[in-house]
Amino acid sequence: MIRFEKVSVSFDNQPILLNVDLHIKPGEFISLVGESGVGKTTLLRLIYFDVFPDNGTVSVAQYSSEKIIRLRRKREIPKLRRKVGVVFQDFKLLEDRNVYDNVAFALHVTGVKRNEIGKRVLRVLADVGLSHKRDNMPEELSGGEQQRVVFARALVNEPIVLLADEPTGNLDPTTAMDLLQLMKTINSRGTAVVLATHNYELVRKTTGRITQIKDGKVSEIESI
Numbered sequence: 220m221i222r223f224e225k226v227s228v229s230f231d232n233q234p235i236l237l238n239v240d241l242h243i244k245p246g247e248f249i250s251l252v253g254e255s256g257v258g259k260t261t262l263l264r265l266i267y268f269d270v271f272p273d274n275g276t277v278s279v280a281q282y283s284s285e286k287i288i289r290l291r292r293k294r295e296i297p298k299l300r301r302k303v304g305v306v307f308q309d310f311k312l313l314e315d316r317n318v319y320d321n322v323a324f325a326l327h328v329t330g331v332k333r334n335e336i337g338k339r340v341l342r343v344l345a346d347v348g349l350s351h352k353r354d355n356m357p358e359e360l361s362g363g364e365q366q367r368v369v370f371a372r373a374l375v376n377e378p379i380v381l382l383a384d385e386p387t388g389n390l391d392p393t394t395a396m397d398l399l400q401l402m403k404t405i406n407s408r409g410t411a412v413v414l415a416t417h418n419y420e421l422v423r424k425t426t427g428r429i430t431q432i433k434d435g436k437v438s439e440i441e442s443i
Contacts, residue, residue: 220245220379220411221266223437226275228261235261237435239275243413245379248406248427251415252443257432259415263382266413267303268296279303280379301329304373304410308385310365312357318344319353322371329376343371347401363394370401380411387421399424419443 221243228236235258243249251259264270265277268284276285282299286292312321319340326336344350347367357365366386373381383402387395399421406412406427416422422429422443431440 220280222276222278223265224276224278226265226272226277228258228265228270228273234435236265236432236437239437241430241437243380243411246406246409246411248403248412248425249414250422250425250427250429251413251432252417252419252422252429252440253432254417258435259417259432260384262432262437263305263384263413263415266380266382267300267305297329301376302379304376304378304381306366306369306373306381306383306386308388310357310369312365312368314357317354317356318349318360318368318371321357321368322375325372325375339375339377340371343375346374346405347371361394362390363397366390366394366398367401370398370405374405374410378410380413381405383412383414383416385416385418386414387416387418392420395421396424 223239223241226236226239251262253259261270265272266279268287271284271288276283279299280302282295287295313324316324322340322343323336326339344353347370349364349367349371352360352364387398390398402412402414429440429443431438
């Protein structure tokens with residue numbers, strides 16, 4: 220489903236990722252670990268084509284970074300991003316819209332019909348346990364609830380993979396474990412999950428593959 224082939228990336232002549240090979244299968248749960256600044260976010264950005272490799276190819280479903288660049292098909296990037304849900308550490312919610320409208324916004328911008336928007340938003344809010352908060356504004360929610368809205372927004376387009384970039388970084392340990400359980404539930408329903416974190420205690424509670432970034436290299440490890 221997702222394939223990195225000999226991928227290298229650098230910024231300002233500073234190598235970030237070097238000759239990376241990585242395969243992610245449909246429905247997998249992968250923890251991507253490493254200290255801050257080693258390239259976890261860069262690797263995720265490569266998956267949703269916010270960054271392109273200096274060398275090598277990233278393929279996601281039927282989309283290829285090499286073809287998009289060579290054939291000048293950047294118009295395909297929004298289509299690819301509908302298949303990829305992204306959750307950030309900072310919530311990035313729209314402060315002037317309630318929970319329902321924050322989630323619905325992701326569908327409005329892709330041209331989904333109004334009656335379908337309502338069905339999808341209500342379903343995904345139920346999935347993350349926030350049906351009763353649909354009319355609340357972001358400032359009326361706890362940090363954990365705000366992050367659940369972000370998960371709902373990332374899932375409402377029914378992506379093939381959810382990318383979670385330090386999703387529990389601003390949360391207390393109990394809330395972080397609650398969100399990990401949510402990610403496991405999402406994964407159990409068939410959505411692949413890539414969790415990028417330096418919270419090793421969180422990773423120890425997962426059951427999928429663990430992939431480490433160190434010195435620009437990506438390798439699979441047994442445990443941490």
